[in-house]
Amino acid sequence: MRSIGMVLPVILDSVPQVVWVVDHRGRILYTNPAGVAALGYDGAGELVGLSSHETLHPRRPDGTPYPAAECPMLRPATTGVPAHGNDEWFQRRDGSFFPASWWAAPIDLPDGRGVVYSFFDATENRELERARRERDAARIRADESRAAQRRIMQSIESVRRQTARDLHDGAQQRLVSLLIGLRLTRDLLPDSADAATGLLDQAITDAQTAIDELRELAYGVYPSVLQAKGLRAAVESLAERCAVPATVVGEYPHRLPAEVESNAYFVIAEALTNAVKHAGASHIRISLELRDALRIEVTDDGIGGVPQNAVGGGLTGLADRVGAFDGVLVIDSPPDRGTSVRAEIPIPGRAANRGDAPMACPSRSRAS
Numbered sequence: 001m002r003s004i005g006m007v008l009p010v011i012l013d014s015v016p017q018v019v020w021v022v023d024h025r026g027r028i029l030y031t032n033p034a035g036v037a038a039l040g041y042d043g044a045g046e047l048v049g050l051s052s053h054e055t056l057h058p059r060r061p062d063g064t065p066y067p068a069a070e071c072p073m074l075r076p077a078t079t080g081v082p083a084h085g086n087d088e089w090f091q092r093r094d095g096s097f098f099p100a101s102w103w104a105a106p107i108d109l110p111d112g113r114g115v116v117y118s119f120f121d122a123t124e125n126r127e128l129e130r131a132r133r134e135r136d137a138a139r140i141r142a143d144e145s146r147a148a149q150r151r152i153m154q155s156i157e158s159v160r161r162q163t164a165r166d167l168h169d170g171a172q173q174r175l176v177s178l179l180i181g182l183r184l185t186r187d188l189l190p191d192s193a194d195a196a197t198g199l200l201d202q203a204i205t206d207a208q209t210a211i212d213e214l215r216e217l218a219y220g221v222y223p224s225v226l227q228a229k230g231l232r233a234a235v236e237s238l239a240e241r242c243a244v245p246a247t248v249v250g251e252y253p254h255r256l257p258a259e260v261e262s263n264a265y266f267v268i269a270e271a272l273t274n275a276v277k278h279a280g281a282s283h284i285r286i287s288l289e290l291r292d293a294l295r296i297e298v299t300d301d302g303i304g305g306v307p308q309n310a311v312g313g314g315l316t317g318l319a320d321r322v323g324a325f326d327g328v329l330v331i332d333s334p335p336d337r338g339t340s341v342r343a344e345i346p347i348p349g350r351a352a353n354r355g356d357a358p359m360a361c362p363s364r365s366r367a368s
Contacts, residue, residue, distance in 0.1 A: 018119050022052045024077050024112035026068065038121065040093040052117065056090045061097045076106040076115045086122065098123055146324055179207040223265075231261040235268055235286055243276050244300075245283050252290035257348060260325070264294055264345055267321050271298035271341040279303060279339055293327070293344045305335035318343075 012019050012032040021030040031047050039055070041047055047055065053068040060066050068074065072083050082105040090100045102119035186200040226234035232248070239246035255261070268286060275284050279302025287297040322329040322343045333339040 018117070020052060020117040021107065021109075021114060022074075022077075022117065023109060023114045026052050026074050026077070026115075028052050028055065029109075029114065038119070039090070052115075057088065058091070061089050073102060073104045073117060074115065076104050077113050080106045080113065082106070088119075090119065099126055101125070146326065175207055175211045179204060179211065182207060226261060226265055227258075230255050231264055232288060234261075234265050235288065238265075238269060238272065239284075239286060242272055242284065244281055246272065246286060247283075248286045248288070250288035252288065252294075256290075256294060260294060260345055260347060263321055263325055264288075264296055264343075267318055267343055267345075268296060268298055270318050270321075274341075275300040275302065275339065281338065290347075293346045296343045296345070297340060299338060299340045301338045303335075304333045304337045304339050 015032060016034055018035040018038050019030075019032045020028060020035050022028055028047050028050050031044050033044075036042070036044055036047065039047075051068070053066075053071045053074060056073075057066050057071070072085055073088075075081070076083055082103070084101075084103050086101045088100050088102055089097045091097055099122040100119045101122045102117060104118075105116050107114050107116045182200055182204045186197065186204065189197055189200065223234050223237065225237050232251070236248050239248050256264075272284060272286075275281055275298065279300045281300035281302035283301050285297075285299045287295075287299070289295040289297075318341070319329050322345060325345050327343055327345040330342040331339070332342070
């Protein structure tokens, strides 16, 4: 006992970890200052001689008794085997509980085998672990949400393609056949049948109008040129049909995955629609660039000045499209300097180019 009281304080008083020494009966022989402070006592004299088990956890946090015979911290005194645990709750002097991680090792003392304890308040560790689990769960939910959003968009694109094919191969072809029949019938009528000729001419005009409108509808649902010739050709066609003069710049050497091309096309289409409806622009520039990702930029020379918090359905759709493919959307609109919509869409399986700096500009949005 004297050696413990004289030697251990010299070594352990400055140690920040709790160190207790208990005898074979579980009585506290020594505690360092950290062990005193951990339980809210004023000095070691208040702890020495007390039962370690009754001091640390005579009862569980729910109030039920905790028999000393069940305490795993005392077992090294009888088994001679070190022990460790992370699921104990210790009681402070004021009666409050805290979660604790502890280590216990046997030690030979003059009166028999005792135990050396070391423990610490695990509240912060548990909070950090809880926060980590919540972050992981949030990340998993976000990944699952993006994956679900991507599947939904891929399903929509599949439906778009099928609908466009059905319109082209079904209703459009039947209208074309009707138009041909009407023209043949018109050619068979004598010149004297003015009334019938007039009706057929009107029917021919209506049939042609219906074909043109159906072709426009099919193009809007899913342009056949996108599937047949790829994104660049589809965007050039889109620019030609735009109400505001638009030019397309940029090249890339090969076709991209169908879902990437489709997603990029409709991002550009929506950005063009926004520019035509809101920008008051005289010219729009569309840029396509392929590096580690497909980089898209739609820039107009319009009025700009879009407020950062003016998010509308169209731009929400843009953000959803780009975000579903783990992309980045940037909208920059300084007053009187036009608006730029930039997007990066990663290409599945394509290695990142480390020399390319990621876009990290703040997003500014405009209602569609």
